[in-house]
Amino acid sequence: MKGHEITLIGSGNVAFHLGRAFLRAGIGVDAVCSRTHAHAAALAAELGSRVLVAPGDISDRGIVLIAATDDAIAPIAEGLALREALLLHTSGSVPMEVLARGAAHYGVLYPLQTFSKDRPVNLREVPLLLEASGPEEWAKLKSLAAAISGDLREVNSAERHKYHLAAVMANNFVNHLLAMAAEFLEKEDLDFDVLYPLIRETVDKAIAMGPGAAQTGPARRGDEKTMERHRAMIRDPLLETLYRLLSEHIRSHYR
């Protein structure tokens, strides 16, 4: 799918991974524009692209992909006046229509995965949740998305928002609890790596059996004294509240 001219706005985790995936697919990234010039320059060097100082320098051609923080997407779009280019964003929670403020043709390419720059990701296995403002825009978006992923899903903004909420629960919240477990063991001078087989099995079992059937633990069993002893060991009051609320939720959910 050569012949597409891509401009990236933003130079963070998603811009980095999408930029590299486009290159691997033989699609050059023509230019990078970001709030911090040094960040744009670093990503442009990685991708062999030009650096654009301001969004006003962006040409009205090809695909302009905003991979910036959610709250920056609408103001960035408002600063554009694209008549020809397809304007995309990559957010799970921002409605597609905010892009209408800056473009006649627009859409969303939301990669449902967690991205950090220093962690490789196989984009071909990442579901791309796609939405477009019309049939022509859809054809262009689908052809771009198919070049980097084998899992394309058409969803509207409301559905994407619901997937995003589920993703926050499945990834962000679970990962935060892992971080709390790691910090707790570190403070107690104990080893987090003892938990690695358990962490892997938690995810494998939830996928194999369904998370509802896979639930175990003191809250699921109703072992009140065990939970009291756990809570007594937690020094952070907010984390103690979180332990209590999660346990109560598990209790009531499986009652």
Ligand SMILES: NC(=O)c1ccc[n+]([C@@H]2O[C@H](COP(=O)([O-])OP(=O)(O)OC[C@H]3O[C@@H](n4cnc5c(N)ncnc54)[C@H](OP(=O)(O)O)[C@@H]3O)[C@@H](O)[C@H]2O)c1
């Ligand atoms: N990370 C994920 O796991 C993930 C997964 C799926 C979708 N997403 C979505 O992808 C988007 C980007 O996320 P990310 O994780 O890549 O964020 P990030 O690593 O925090 O990077 C955000 C980027 O936004 C740029 N930015 C902020 N305000 C800007 C502005 N006014 N003009 C131009 N650039 C601006 C920042 O620029 P400077 O660095 O130059 O200051 C930075 O490069 C978000 O909409 C997010 O919801 C993220």
